[in-house]
Amino acid sequence: MTTIIEFKNVNKEYKSGDHVLKAMDDVNFSIDEGEFVVILGPSGAGKSTLLNLLGGLDSVTSGQIIVNGEHVESFDDNQLTSYRAKNVGFIFQFYNLIPNLTSLENVELMKDIVDVDIDGLSVLDSVGLKEHANQFPAQLSGGEQQRVSIARAVAKQPTMLLCDEPTGALDSNTGVLILNLLQDMSNNKNTTVIIVTHNAILAEAADKVIRIKNGQIESIVINDNPKRVSDLEW
Numbered sequence: 465m466t467t468i469i470e471f472k473n474v475n476k477e478y479k480s481g482d483h484v485l486k487a488m489d490d491v492n493f494s495i496d497e498g499e500f501v502v503i504l505g506p507s508g509a510g511k512s513t514l515l516n517l518l519g520g521l522d523s524v525t526s527g528q529i530i531v532n533g534e535h536v537e538s539f540d541d542n543q544l545t546s547y548r549a550k551n552v553g554f555i556f557q558f559y560n561l562i563p564n565l566t567s568l569e570n571v572e573l574m575k576d577i578v579d580v581d582i583d584g585l586s587v588l589d590s591v592g593l594k595e596h597a598n599q600f601p602a603q604l605s606g607g608e609q610q611r612v613s614i615a616r617a618v619a620k621q622p623t624m625l626l627c628d629e630p631t632g633a634l635d636s637n638t639g640v641l642i643l644n645l646l647q648d649m650s651n652n653k654n655t656t657v658i659i660v661t662h663n664a665i666l667a668e669a670a671d672k673v674i675r676i677k678n679g680q681i682e683s684i685v686i687n688d689n690p691k692r693v694s695d696l697e698w
């Protein structure tokens with residue numbers, strides 16, 4: 465297995481007045497290429513902070529974040545923009561769709577950003593939205609908009625998919641469809657998938673489970689025999 469992501473002694477502090485909050489407190493871990501990783505922890509533990517640092521949306525206070533051998537913590541703004549465009553697919557709770565583009569156009573937009581061949585219709589089909597290809601975001605439900613944003617992140621074929629509660633707005637059947645798709649991306653396309661969730665059941669499907677508490681790593685567990693998402697008891 466090739467290590468693709470390393471956090472080395474990562475600290476992230478937020479200052480407000482005299483008070484310093486340690487959102488990441490000496491965090492160390494590594495993730496292999498193609499791993500399906502679940503990050504668990506209580507509210508305020510630092511899960512979103514970890515994803516934001518890894519995705520180049522926020523900068524460390526100290527420590528190193530090494531992705532594909534490159535030091536993300538030393539990137540300037542231009543390097544960060546190019547790093548995010550080439551390597552990272554974000555699936556967050558906010559959808560960030562472009563309102564005056566259809567579902568299909570929102571997905572195919574990725575052609576302008578990365579040099580990949582995108583069959584937008586087939587990606588929309590994989591999230592159950594082929595019939596909605598020509599609708600605009602305002603004509604879709606919250607869960608459908610979430611699925612378009614997932615299709616857009618997947619279509620880009622990024623090195624890693626960073627997902628913050630990706631199924632939060634979805635009913636359980638659609639949630640399973642999406643988590644299955646993410647597990648397939650990891651198993652079949654060697655995409656590294658990292659999912660932050662409150663749903664501990666998903667841990668059974670993960671190759672690696674990282675638990676965080678108070679900005680620190682509580683445990684890292686490797687599953688030798690992860691379950692298929694479709695076999696989990698929800």
Ligand SMILES: Nc1ncnc2c1ncn2[C@@H]1O[C@H](COP(=O)(O)OP(=O)(O)OP(=O)(O)O)[C@@H](O)[C@H]1O
Binds near residue numbers: 506511
């Ligand atoms: N921009 C910020 N300024 C100040 N404090 C912040 C900022 N972002 C996060 N924090 C604090 O850092 C800590 C970790 O926040 P984070 O959002 O990473 O937690 P989380 O584990 O994702 O929580 P949740 O499950 O509720 O989303 C929290 O105490 C939070 O209040």
